[in-house]
Amino acid sequence: MDVLTRLAHFFAPLTHYVAYILAYLFESIFLVIFVTIVLVFMIYLFRKYMARVQLRIGPNRVGKFGLLQLMADGLKLAGKESILPKGRDDLPFRIAPLIVFIGLVMSFAILPYGDFYWIGSLTITHSNVSVILLFAAIAIMPIGEILAGVSSRNKYAILGALRGVAKDVSFEVPMMISVIALVMMASARTSEPLNLSDLVSSQIIPFGIPEVIGLLVFFISMIARASYSPFDMGESDSELVSGHSTEYSGMRFGMFYMGLFGSIFLSSMMVSLLYLGGYNGPFSSDAGFVYLLIKTVVLVLIAFTVWLSVPRIRIDRFVNMGWKYLLPISIINLIIAGIITLGVGL
Amino acid sequence: MIQEEQKNEHREWTELNMGPQHPSTHGVLRLKVKLDGETVKEVEPIIGYLHRNAEKICELDYYCDSLIYFDRMDYVAAMNMEVGYLEAAEKLLNIPPPERAQWIRVIMAELGRIAAHLVWAGAFGLDLGMLSPFFYCFVQREKILRIFTEICGSRQETNYMSIGGVYQDINENIIYMIEEFTKEFPDKLEEIFNAFVKNDIFMSRNKGIGILEPDVAIQYAVTGPMLRASGIEYDVRKAEPYLVYDKLNFDIPVSYKKDNLARFLVRFEEMRQSVRIVKQAIKKIPDGPYFNPKAKKSLMIRLRGEGEVYARTESPKGEFGVYLVGDGGVKPYRVRVRSPSLRNLSVIRHLGKDVLIADLIAISGTIDLVFGEVDR
Numbered sequence: 141m142d143v144l145t146r147l148a149h150f151f152a153p154l155t156h157y158v159a160y161i162l163a164y165l166f167e168s169i170f171l172v173i174f175v176t177i178v179l180v181f182m183i184y185l186f187r188k189y190m191a192r193v194q195l196r197i198g199p200n201r202v203g204k205f206g207l208l209q210l211m212a213d214g215l216k217l218a219g220k221e222s223i224l225p226k227g228r229d230d231l232p233f234r235i236a237p238l239i240v241f242i243g244l245v246m247s248f249a250i251l252p253y254g255d256f257y258w259i260g261s262l263t264i265t266h267s268n269v270s271v272i273l274l275f276a277a278i279a280i281m282p283i284g285e286i287l288a289g290v291s292s293r294n295k296y297a298i299l300g301a302l303r304g305v306a307k308d309v310s311f312e313v314p315m316m317i318s319v320i321a322l323v324m325m326a327s328a329r330t331s332e333p334l335n336l337s338d339l340v341s342s343q344i345i346p347f348g349i350p351e352v353i354g355l356l357v358f359f360i361s362m363i364a365r366a367s368y369s370p371f372d373m374g375e376s377d378s379e380l381v382s383g384h385s386t387e388y389s390g391m392r393f394g395m396f397y398m399g400l401f402g403s404i405f406l407s408s409m410m411v412s413l414l415y416l417g418g419y420n421g422p423f424s425s426d427a428g429f430v431y432l433l434i435k436t437v438v439l440v441l442i443a444f445t446v447w448l449s450v451p452r453i454r455i456d457r458f459v460n461m462g463w464k465y466l467l468p469i470s471i472i473n474l475i476i477a478g479i480i481t482l483g484v485g486l
Numbered sequence: 487m488i489q490e491e492q493k494n495e496h497r498e499w500t501e502l503n504m505g506p507q508h509p510s511t512h513g514v515l516r517l518k519v520k521l522d523g524e525t526v527k528e529v530e531p532i533i534g535y536l537h538r539n540a541e542k543i544c545e546l547d548y549y550c551d552s553l554i555y556f557d558r559m560d561y562v563a564a565m566n567m568e569v570g571y572l573e574a575a576e577k578l579l580n581i582p583p584p585e586r587a588q589w590i591r592v593i594m595a596e597l598g599r600i601a602a603h604l605v606w607a608g609a610f611g612l613d614l615g616m617l618s619p620f621f622y623c624f625v626q627r628e629k630i631l632r633i634f635t636e637i638c639g640s641r642q643e644t645n646y647m648s649i650g651g652v653y654q655d656i657n658e659n660i661i662y663m664i665e666e667f668t669k670e671f672p673d674k675l676e677e678i679f680n681a682f683v684k685n686d687i688f689m690s691r692n693k694g695i696g697i698l699e700p701d702v703a704i705q706y707a708v709t710g711p712m713l714r715a716s717g718i719e720y721d722v723r724k725a726e727p728y729l730v731y732d733k734l735n736f737d738i739p740v741s742y743k744k745d746n747l748a749r750f751l752v753r754f755e756e757m758r759q760s761v762r763i764v765k766q767a768i769k770k771i772p773d774g775p776y777f778n779p780k781a782k783k784s785l786m787i788r789l790r791g792e793g794e795v796y797a798r799t800e801s802p803k804g805e806f807g808v809y810l811v812g813d814g815g816v817k818p819y820r821v822r823v824r825s826p827s828l829r830n831l832s833v834i835r836h837l838g839k840d841v842l843i844a845d846l847i848a849i850s851g852t853i854d855l856v857f858g859e860v861d862r
Contacts, residue, residue, distance in 0.1 A: 452844070
């Protein structure tokens with residue numbers, strides 16, 4: 141029994157439809173709370189980790205070990221005046237950060253989370269084509285970033301947005317091809333390979349082992365999706381001030397900031413679900429969510445290490461890399477997946 | 487062909503102002519950039535945002551008082567600026583510093599050179615998007631600043647040297663600190679060095695980017711590591727030795743690759759050579775007075791100079807020249823500073839043509855600008 145059914149049972153005295161609407165409403169609220177907690181945890185982890193890497197201490201003043209620092213920062217951001225530039229395109233400028241944030245939350249809603257002891261399955265959306273839904277949802281976030289860049293009437297922002305478009309175009313094709321390879325692999329074992337839950341459950345051996353190339357391509361694409369170093373040309377602070385979010389301040393800026401960290405967590409979770417077995421673990425199957433979180437946090441730390449240690453790649457070199465290296469090797473990976481699926485039948 | 491050229495003429499270029507409050511520009515550099523998409527077509531550096539009229543103020547002050555304005559020119563290498571000014575002032579006033587003071591000055595100048603290059607290396611990493619090496623560099627620089635604090639009580643604007651010697655003798659404690667530093671630092675320097683050069687992205691961002699031909703460098707009067715990275719072996723310490731540099735054994739690093747990476751490697755090699763100099767100097771330093779009694783404190787403001795002198799020294803940025811004219815009074819008639827960063831900056835017009843924005847930032851990073859010195 142999952143959370144949704146429990147909630148629907150709880151609201152059962154009302155009519156069927158009202159009960160389900162309320163259940164979905166409450167589950168969405170839980171989801172937003174979960175995403176917020178994740179973001180706070182991520183930003184705290186990042187600041188502490190960055191400080192350790194850089195021989196510093198990190199936040200340690202507000203609360204024990206600086207745990208409340210994020211609250212203080214959030215309050216500061218919320219209390220700041222939101223400056224609107226003159227000559228902006230008003231509506232897109234206002235909704236762009238919302239699009240980024242909504243895209244993030246939507247992507248989290250589609251992921252399968254596995255079981256968690258007495259609560260049961262935490263998965264929210266049950267769909268036969270959730271793989272397609274997921275990649276449609278994460279494609280929403282760049283729209284917000286591009287809108288922000290174009291609507292704020294700032295040359296840095298426009299340049300950042302254009303770089304973002306060039307970047308997205310060049311990594312999304314290899315990313316999708318490596319996902320297709322996964323679906324092929326899964327189709328040998330399950331009748332619904334486009335269902336994320338089935339895709340994850342069918343990984344008796346994590347797909348990352350037979351599909352090392354796919355894992356590599358997908359991980360690189362996910363770095364580019366979350367756009368941190370080395371692929372942060374879109375908002376490269378030493379060249380374009382901060383790219384598409386240059387003109388934003390206050391809570392609107394905070395949403396872009398949360399979008400960045402949220403997409404790091406999201407992409408780590410996607411890598412661990414699609415390639416590392418997700419919520420499959422060695423012992424109790426009740427603890428699926430815990431396995432998923434452990435894998436995700438390890439991937440997040442790897443992502444932070446990459447972020448903190450490499451310089452930014454140039455945009456033209458990245459586009460080259462996307463089309464000349466990532467695309468061919470992802471096609472090779474697809475062929476390998478086909479051979480494995482037909483020949484070995486993993 | 488002609489039609490194409492005409493087309494290009496009429497094409498509109500985006501004009502972008504980078505700075506003076508841009509996160510990439512060092513200090514208050516303003517680059518007026520004309521862009522064609524991502525490609526930089528023209529770049530014009532605009533300076534003057536940190537102009538403090540230091541030369542004129544020096545003309546209104548006694549010879550001994552001008553030193554603090556030199557501290558604030560290249561504020562990351564204050565010791566080298568002091569050496570530069572005192573070379574000229576002591577020549578004009580005819581008060582040679584005693585032997586021991588000269589050795590101390592060499593040690594301090596070389597430590598200052600290391601400190602300045604470390605700041606440059608960290609900032610260059612930030613320009614390329616590397617967040618962490620900045621802190622590794624600053625941890626090492628902090629050790630040098632501790633030595634400076636111990637020696638004169640100040641970290642950056644040291645005001646340590648004075649006409650006729652140095653303000654205070656170095657004691658055993660300081661010698662111990664410097665020895666410890668020279669023992670530990672080379673390993674740490676290699677660590678920092680490896681953090682940069684063992685990174686493929688770093689190499690791809692710098693190899694073959696920003697090529698400065700030697701004849702262009704000479705036309706623009708480029709000096710210092712930038713010139714030496716273009717394959718011209720010119721260092722004032724060797725070409726025209728001042729202080730006691732002729733008694734020391736060190737090499738002038740030269741690279742013939744002429745690109746960003748060459749400038750990076752030359753600066754790192756210079757740090758290694760500076761450590762070598764400090765190691766030798768701390769052993770060879772002779773006993774004796776550290777101050778010329780002709781310039782003791784009560785007489786300091788009565789020093790009169792007549793004639794004109796020009797003294798050049800090798801600052802971390804390049805050839806730092808000070809031109810002094812005395813009319814027999816207690817204040818100089820004219821003070822003029824040849825600042826290396828200004829000349830090195832002017833070459834960005836040439837280097838920044840037809841490169842990408844990202845490369846322009848990297849190139850301006852390798853120039854090593856300190857705006858206190860460019861604008862004075």
